[in-house]
Amino acid sequence: MTATVAIIGRPNVGKSTLFNRLVGKKLALVDDRPGVTRDRREGDAALGHLRFKVIDTAGLEEADKDSLAGRMRAQTETAIEQADVILFMIDARLGLTPMDQPFAELVRKSGKPVILLANKAEGKKGLDGIFESYALGLGDPVPFSAEHGEGTSDLLEALAPYVDVEPEEDEAFDESYGDKRWVAPPAAAEEEDYENDPNKPLRVTIIGRPNAGKSTLVNRMIGEERLLTGPEAGITRDTISVDYEWRGRPVKLFDTAGMRKRARIEEKLEKLSVADALRAIRFAEVVVVLLDSTIPFEKQDLTLVDLTEREGRTVVIGLNKWDLVADKAGLLAELKEKANHLLAQVRGVPIVPLSGLAGEGIDRLMQAVFQSYEVWNRRVSTARINRWLEGVLSAHPPPAVAGRRIKIRYMTQAKARPPTFALFGNQLDHLPVSYTRYLVNNLREAFDLPGTPIRLHTRGGDNPYDKGKK
DSSP: OOOEEEEEOSTTSSHHHHHHHHHTSOOSOOOSSTTOOOSOEEEEEEETTEEEEEEEOOOOOOOOTTSHHHHHHHHHHHHHHHOSEEEEEEETTTOOOTTHHHHHHHHHHTTSOEEEEEESOOSGGGHHHHHHGGGGSSOSOEEOBTTTTBTHHHHHHHHTTTSOBOOOTTOOOOSSOOSOOSOOOOOGGGHHHHHTOTTSOEEEEEEESTTSSHHHHHHHHHTSOOSOOOSSTTOOOSOEEEEEEETTEEEEEEEOOOOOOGGGOOSHHHHHHHHHHHHHHHTOSEEEEEEETTSOSOHHHHHHHHHHHHTTOEEEEEEEOGGGOSSHHHHHHHHHHHHHHHOGGGTTOOEEEOBTTTTBSHHHHHHHHHHHHHHHTOOOOHHHHHHHHHHHHHHSOOOEETTEEOEEEEEEEEETTTTEEEEEEESGGGOOHHHHHHHHHHHHHHTTOTTSOOEEEEEESOOTTOTTOO
16 A cells, blocks of 8 residues: 655645655645645655655644635645645744644644654754754654755655655656646657557546536535535635546546636636646546536636637536526526537537536436547548548539639548548638538538537648549
């Protein structure tokens, strides 16, 4: 069993900075203001020859249990329960504060091994804080700098008795972690093998406006209060990934921060949260756009669907809070008709009514997710495409340009994920957008490609399959 290490401490002592350094990527949002982290985040950490799971937590604060700060504290206490080892972090430059002592008592009562980490200890400013930390009664402090990586060897020595050694070839701890904020998909050279692996988890990102119920839905799916929820809009800041299994199929769910209109985003922290959500879309295979059924298809909802389509990801629309709707049958028919009109670029997109709070419709949602994924991966043979193309051109040939008719010779599918087609012929750069749209709509209908983005690229030149050509 891999050991679990939880990073605990009051707000703004550098827990997320340490977490990012240990996992080797900027997964957690980091800012100068306190209280940035709210949900607990897990990652696979490497420190020298040690391999372990690390948990980043919200800063401990004294607060009413029903308040947002109180619910954040409950998440941190859960991390303490799950941990095998606790890294209790203080700010050495500030020294001990009135908040540190009661929280040190909390981790001591857990009965877990505790390592006292005096962060921000670089330079002379941290010396006084290091000496003060002995008063916590947690043993000798480990001077450390999460930002600069100083004290890494001392931390490794402190963790070694509690963490299993799992040496891996050609892998070493890199103190200068890269700029990626996300768990990147496999490298390009390995992508094909990754796609064809039936055991790989399907990457599903859930996006939506603030307070659409994304975290509530994910909690209901996995059967535990893993993510912080509440009536306040905008609780989620970091993009959090959780493992899920549906009918024996592995899934990795990504819960994201609510995304408002760009004009309304002013704070730096919200910009970072939205940027994190956008990266989650790019790394997804299926994107669930979650709508509030009581106010569906707001302009921002349409923008999010359009953004997902432009990124080439297949879309499923979830109508959350369906239990609050009175005329369910009438509203569903109306919204499907509206979707075909407003979202022509993903015509036929699956629309699934559900309730994250009540746990209704989750099975239907996952059926739609896997069906959409299958469509996104679909390939059509060149022979079938050109038989279809012959009929389409006979029914509606392309228009003439400057007295010369545009000649379409043949078409083939270049790739899937999303379905991408190449159209060959003469003067195709003059092909009207309306005619391209006509071809795409017919492709979608003829080869059963609902809801997925379709790419159509034009190329000049002769048909190499035409034997009459030299």
